[in-house]
Amino acid sequence: MTVSLFEEFGLKKIINASGKMTALGASAVTDEVANALKTAAQDYVDIDELIEYAGKVIAQHTGAEDGCPTVGAAAGIAISTAAVITGNILSLIERMPNSDGLKNEIIIQKGQNIHFGGSIDQMIRLGGGHIVEVGSANKVESEHIEQAITEKTAALFYVKSHHAVQKGMQSIETMLEISHKHNLPLIIDGAAESDFRKYIDMGADIVIYSGGKALEGPTSGFICGKKNFMEACRKQYKGIGRAMKVGKEAISGLIVALNQYPLKNICVDEQITRMTALCEKLNEVNGLSCSIQQDEAGRPIYRAQIEVGKNAAGITAETLLHQLESGNPAIYLRHHYVNIGIISVDPRPLLPGQENIIAERIIAIIKEVEEK
Numbered sequence: 001m002t003v004s005l006f007e008e009f010g011l012k013k014i015i016n017a018s019g020k021m022t023a024l025g026a027s028a029v030t031d032e033v034a035n036a037l038k039t040a041a042q043d044y045v046d047i048d049e050l051i052e053y054a055g056k057v058i059a060q061h062t063g064a065e066d067g068c069p070t071v072g073a074a075a076g077i078a079i080s081t082a083a084v085i086t087g088n089i090l091s092l093i094e095r096m097p098n099s100d101g102l103k104n105e106i107i108i109q110k111g112q113n114i115h116f117g118g119s120i121d122q123m124i125r126l127g128g129g130h131i132v133e134v135g136s137a138n139k140v141e142s143e144h145i146e147q148a149i150t151e152k153t154a155a156l157f158y159v160k161s162h163h164a165v166q167k168g169m170q171s172i173e174t175m176l177e178i179s180h181k182h183n184l185p186l187i188i189d190g191a192a193e194s195d196f197r198k199y200i201d202m203g204a205d206i207v208i209y210s211g212g213k214a215l216e217g218p219t220s221g222f223i224c225g226k227k228n229f230m231e232a233c234r235k236q237y238k239g240i241g242r243a244m245k246v247g248k249e250a251i252s253g254l255i256v257a258l259n260q261y262p263l264k265n266i267c268v269d270e271q272i273t274r275m276t277a278l279c280e281k282l283n284e285v286n287g288l289s290c291s292i293q294q295d296e297a298g299r300p301i302y303r304a305q306i307e308v309g310k311n312a313a314g315i316t317a318e319t320l321l322h323q324l325e326s327g328n329p330a331i332y333l334r335h336h337y338v339n340i341g342i343i344s345v346d347p348r349p350l351l352p353g354q355e356n357i358i359a360e361r362i363i364a365i366i367k368e369v370e371e372k
C-alpha cells in the first residue's frame with residue numbers, strides 16, 4: 001500500500017469502519033471526482049459562470065428550478081437564511097448578519113433545534129436570522145407554528161435528521177401547508193439525506209444538502225429550490241458567503257459527483273464475504289460474538305456486529321473501542337450501541353484488506369488483557 005499524504009505529514013493513519021464522519025474527513029472520493037479536483041486546481045475559470053453552471057447541474061439532479069453550490073450544508077443554512085431575508089438586494093446582502101428592521105424571524109420546532117456537530121441556531125444567526133423556537137422538545141402542535149408567525153417572519157425551517165427528536169414533531173406536509181398558506185418559504189435541512197428529489201417534489205422552496213455525506217463528494221454542499229431564492233443564495237457570495245467561499249476545486253468535484261450519483265454501493269456479496277471472514281476470526285476469541293447484521297434502516301449495508309462479553313473477554317466494548325481509536329493506525333468502529341456492549345464494522349469505507357488489520361488488532365488487544 002502507498003504511503004498516504006497524511007502519513008507523509010506525520011499524522012496518524014486512520015482506518016474508518018464507522019461511516020461518514022466530519023471528524024474523520026467525511027468521504028473518500030472516486031478517481032473521477034479526484035481528477036476533477038486536480039484539473040480545476042491547475043486552471044482558471046470565470047467563477048460566477050462556474051457557480052451558475054453548478055446551479056444548473058444541481059437543478060438537473062434535484063428536479064428544482066435552480067441551485068447554489070456551497071462549502072458544506074452548514075454554510076447552506078447560513079446562506080439560505082440570508083437569502084430569504086435580503087432577497088437580491090445588494091445593500092442588504094452587504095449588511096448581513098445585521099438584519100435590524102427586516103423580516104428576520106425563522107420558525108423552527110423545538111425538537112429540531114439541534115447540534116449536528118455545529119448548532120443549527122448559530123448557523124441561522126450567521127445568516128442574520130433570529131430563531132423562534134416553537135413548542136416543547138418532544139411535542140409541537142400545528143397551532144404553535146401558526147401562532148408564532150408574525151409580520152417579522154422570514155421563513156419556516158425543518159430539519160430532517162436522525163439527530164432531531166423523531167416523535168411529537170409536525171410533519172413536513174404540515175409545515176408546507178402552513179408556510180404556503182402564509183406565503184412564506186419553507187427551508188429544509190436534509191444534509192445527510194440521500195434522496196435529492198424528495199423534498200423538492202413535495203413542494204419545498206429551499207432544500208440544503210451536504211456534498212460529503214450521501215453524495216460521497218468532496219468537502220462541499222449545495223442548496224436547491226425556487227429560482228428567485230437560488231439567485232439570492234448565489235448573490236450572498238458578495239456578502240456573508242465570502243467568508244464561506246467555495247472554491248473552483250470543490251465546485252468542480254461536486255458537479256462530477258452529482259453526475260456520477262448514485263454510486264453503486266459496494267456489492268452486497270462482497271460486503272458479506274468480507275464481514276464473514278472478519279467474524280470467523282473474531283468468533284475464535286473468548287468473549288466475542290460476531291454476526292452479520294443488515295442496516296437498521298433497511299439499506300443494503302451489511303455490517304459485522306461484535307458483541308463483547310465483558311466477563312469472558314476481560315474488557316468492555318467501550319474500552320476496546322477506545323484502545324482501537326488510540327492506536328496507530330487509529331481504527332474507528334461504529335459505536336451507536338456501545339452502551340449495551342455492541343460495536344460494529346461498516347464495510348463501505350474500508351479499503352481492501354483493512355478488515356484483516358481490524359481483526360488482528362482486536363485479537364491482540366484481548367490477548368494482552370488475558371496475559372495481564
Ligand SMILES: *Cc1c(COP(=O)(O)O)cnc(C)c1O
Pocket residue numbers: 022071072073074075116159160161163189190191192209210211212220221
Ligand atoms: C452534517 C449536517 C450538517 C452540516 O453539513 P456539512 O456539510 O458538514 O456542513 C447540517 N445539518 C445536518 C442535519 C447535518 O447532519
